[in-house]
Amino acid sequence: MKGEEGGDSSPGNSSPEVCKKVRTQNTEDSEAGVASEFLDSDWARLPQELLLHIFQYLPLLDRAYASQVCRGWNQAFHMPELWRCFEFELNQPASSYLKATHPDLIKQIIKRHSNHLQYVSFKVDSSTESAEAACDILSQLVNCSLKTLGLISTARPSFMEVPKSHFISALTVVFVNSKSLSSLKIDDTPVDDPSLKVLVANNSDTLKLLKMSSCPHVSPAGILCVADQCHGLRELALNYHLLSDELLLALSSEKHVHLEHLRIDVVSENPGQHFHTIKKSSWDAMVRHSPKFNLVMYFFLYEDEFGPFFNDEIPVTHLYFGRSVSKEVLGRVGLHCPRLVELVVCANGLRPLDEELIRIAKHCNQLSAIGLGECEVSCSAFVEFVKMCGRRLSQLSIMEEVLIPDHKYSLDEIHWEVSKHLGRVWFPDMMPTW
């Protein structure tokens, strides 16, 4: 192939393949003609836009090989459009099975492309080193105008092990420089109220999504500041202790756009923990302001900690009970969650949930997905439940052990009945008899 070699010798195999790919797309010439023309071909003169388009199909490694072929292709490799998105993978061999982004590549990116970066995420493993490396990179993104930033722990939350000041200062660099952050994912990090203030001061017009579950250094006041100033916020994820009536009212204020999605994790730190209540009027305000919003709540509580919940109507749409939840609470769910779309119950005691399910079928008219783990329901009640819900149940994930055969139905009969009412073939979920 004519054309100038750029830099180091080509690693080899990929480039002919790349040529082949392009060639078959352009094969109009006859085979005979092509042979001589090939050497003299337009490869070197392929317009940059086409190269860009092709390069976008290639994974980074193949693109890197291609960039070694000639100067033109090398230039194309460095076009800004190819560097808008990047996911830094920071792993140590001692703590992860995954490969890490090569340090040289990271250096190159910071040197040549940091001002092209717009959508950036960091995936770190459970080692503190990886989290610190992420912070180091963040600190260097000075002339970056990020739209998206995600800090993701793939195993244990290692950002929490980084010295808080180091983390905060790194994050602040991005907040201050970006000025147009639209989406921010900082779950399980030591972010705090002051840094949220910095976020707000610089990005209040553009912030649309904020995910910060399990950020223990943030207080309700801190998040309230965000809601007050960032009127474009459409998605918010946080822990229950940050939720307050004021927050909900701020999110429902006239200046605020419609909220699309509010995700709340309710996690018990110590047994017998007390949780505050949210007034019904606050929820009502939310629904009035954003009638279509989704409220997703994940509960990880002991059975006796549910006192403050489900005593009044609550507009929850997606409900997950990660630990055992009592019959009584499920009964209250049936009464007070008219907007419920999905209900997933990991476990319950060993008393049948017949009445509770029927009640849910009756009152939760939007319910289209239900999952039951370690629970019990009599077959008759289950069939009744499915009959009442009918075809709106698009997800029905019931462990086989949940269904208790009774005088009306055996296990083998039940799947026919249920399939009939659902309008499709249905089986319970199986666990292997290992």
Place this chain on the structure above:
Amino acid sequence: MAPNSIHWFRKGLRLHDNPALREAVKGAGTVRCVYFLDPWFAGSSNVGVNRWRFLLQCLEDLDASLRKLNSRLFVIRGQPANVFPRLFKEWKISRLTFEYDSEPFGKERDAAIKKLAMEAGVEVIVKISHTLYDLDKIIELNGAQPPLTYKRFQTLISRLDPPEMPVETLSDSFMGRCVTPISEDHGDKYGVPSLEELGFDIEGLPTAVWPGGETEALTRIERHLERKAWVANFERPRMNANSLLASPTGLSPYLRFGCLSCRLFYFKLTDLYRKVKKNSSPPLSLYGQLLWREWRGNPICVRIPWDRNMEALAKWAEAKTGFPWIDAIMTQLRQEGWIHHLARHAVACFLTRGDLWISWEEGMKVFEELLLDADWSVNAGSWMWLSCSSFFQQFFHCYCPVGFGRRTDPNGDFIRRYLPILRGFPAKYIYDPWNAPESVQAAAKCIIGVHYPKPMVHHAEASRLNIERMKQIYQQLSRYRGLGLLASVPSTNGNGNGGMMAYSPGEQQPGTNNNNNNSHCESTQSSSAAQQQQRLQPPQQPPQQQQQQQHGRSNRHSHHSVCVCRLDTR
């Protein structure tokens, strides 16, 4: 010239329903039954003392049964590939028989031996009797692909003819003129070794809870069937505290080693059902235990970014997690070699997606070492399933390391039995002793953190983190953009997507390819323009992608350099 045969025992350690053995004897002049043992591996292998003991007991039993037919078992020290050529010559062998082994490692080994045999002019006869069905036929029926889900597997099974009947037990009359030449020094040369000879220190070793051997297996199956008919009326027995304990009617290790023919079990079960239920047709669920071990479905393995943490793994393996329910189960596993299948779920979940977020492959290795009935594929498949690395399976149900145990055995007797240090705790606190007031701990003579470890994770926090992670991973794979947890897992039932679609501003712009090297189990050619039907294929990716994919043995990570030696490969 009547042939001289060798029957090669690997699994199938029985004289009943052994078609390959019968082929060895049929019309032969001499027959020798061999079993290969590589003693050098015993000490260093990833196989614990219980499994070795079980095997040796099986071999003793075989030897005893063969003696009644004027034959003996030949235990050969060494590797089949090295020893067979010599044996072919020395014994003038012209026929070799063995039971088909569908395990990946077994297939490799057998291919090599078949080649050797061919070179030596030895006829090789292989018979299927470790499984109910011919697994290749199933794959054929499924369009040359292994069934991806267990449900699919069950559907295929229901279309097949029933399994073949078990063949008759080897008897004197069948032996006929066929003899086994036995030398005076047979015991020295070819006798079954003892545990000490294999390098185990047996001082203080309690008697086996699960005694090995065909004789024991056949006794058990009768007891098992009596119990089934009498107790459950074939209904699924409810799990209770007693179920956790080893049962004298338990059969899984015997099925795994082949002391008990699965076909015999199948037909006896069927007969009994028909008798009790007056000739009605047994449902597929009756054979649950038998069918699960047949499913070599090669489920699509989702690549999950597990944590590498040897310290945490060790705590789990050595029953030092600080969660009595988990620790008691792991203790029973180590001491006896068997735990109830729900107990397996509990500890597997705890290790992987529930709490510790450690790779299922690590857990599988521990089970392989300790569990008597750990058939490699079943073990791997089950682990993959339990850790929710198997693509089509829901992951929402998490086994609480406190609650699940408490619901199963409210009094905590199981805990007290295997963790005597906790005997003093009342039922209220025995599952979460760290919550017990100091006075209770003092009265129990067990201070948490001193006499028994503190819990190694905060379960609520760990579950929160893990379920979110699983959801993200699955959503990325299934391209589901909604909010539903259940809909994140693609369904082969055609359930479709539930939940409401959420607007996700600021998500990655489609079209710009950012991914450098880690896409979970998909083709790396992702782009908006190429919005192909991203249906996952069984892993067939370019070499650089193969980090954690199929459970095929040859695809293990290079850093898993442990030689997992298996008993039946000698």
